[in-house]
Amino acid sequence: MEKAVDAAELRKEYTLFGLHRKDLSPDPFEQFKRWFEESVQTAGDREPNAMILATAGGGGAPSARVVLLKGFTGRGVTFFTNYESRKAQQLAENPQAALNFHWPWLERQIAIEGLVEKVGREESKAYFDKRPIGSRFGAMVSKQSSVIESRKILEERLSALKEEYPSDNPPLPDYWGGYLLIPQRFEFWQGRENRLHDRFLYTRTPTGNWHIDRLAP
Numbered sequence: 001m002e003k004a005v006d007a008a009e010l011r012k013e014y015t016l017f018g019l020h021r022k023d024l025s026p027d028p029f030e031q032f033k034r035w036f037e038e039s040v041q042t043a044g045d046r047e048p049n050a051m052i053l054a055t056a057g058g059g060g061a062p063s064a065r066v067v068l069l070k071g072f073t074g075r076g077v078t079f080f081t082n083y084e085s086r087k088a089q090q091l092a093e094n095p096q097a098a099l100n101f102h103w104p105w106l107e108r109q110i111a112i113e114g115l116v117e118k119v120g121r122e123e124s125k126a127y128f129d130k131r132p133i134g135s136r137f138g139a140m141v142s143k144q145s146s147v148i149e150s151r152k153i154l155e156e157r158l159s160a161l162k163e164e165y166p167s168d169n170p171p172l173p174d175y176w177g178g179y180l181l182i183p184q185r186f187e188f189w190q191g192r193e194n195r196l197h198d199r200f201l202y203t204r205t206p207t208g209n210w211h212i213d214r215l216a217p
Helices: 028-042 086-093 121-130 133-141 151-164
Strands: 050-056 062-068 077-082 096-103 108-118 176-190 198-204 210-215
Touching: 028 096, 028 108, 028 176, 050 077, 050 086, 062 077, 062 086, 077 086, 077 121, 121 133, 121 176, 133 151
Parallel strands: none
Antiparallel strands: 050 062, 050 096, 077 176, 096 108, 108 176, 176 198, 198 210
16 A cells, blocks of 8 residues: 655745845736736746635635636736636625635745626627637536536537537627626735745725735745
8 A cells, every 4th residue: 555645744945036125016916917927938838827716705604716817907807707606606795805826836926815896798708709619618508516417418518509509609698707806915925945935915005006015924
């Protein structure tokens, strides 16, 4: 019998970079842009736009999953999903969320917290129409987060849709679209030796400006 993995023994030293206040942009959106572009350039076959999305319903119990960043502007972060999914139900009850990007190849993380709102239907349609046809059919087939008896149900729905839309131009479903997370906090984390990491927190002030603090690791 193979020896069980001892998680307590798993360890990696972070030695690639440091992060100093003088190197930070005063605008967290610009700082995010710099780091995100670097992660894209160095990711290889990894997904630099993968992010953990944490939500909590009205009862306060949290849940988290990985989703994909599909837009970033000076207003916020955009992702798309089924509006009948568990995460969407929680956001309807409590329109606040947290995101975390982890780029281990750069020994970096970015945590973002803020308010969430749905994007307009035109924006959702514009993105939906750009998706590969298989992904569009997938969004239409799946009643996300609902219980199903077998995979066969999905395959049968997919076959029916392909017959219904042979032109490969299915419409945007009413139950699918985007969300915009409007940040109130950004934290930029750079791994350092001996777990003395560099952490900088941006918080939005009442006047709409950003205040920067260094946090203990």
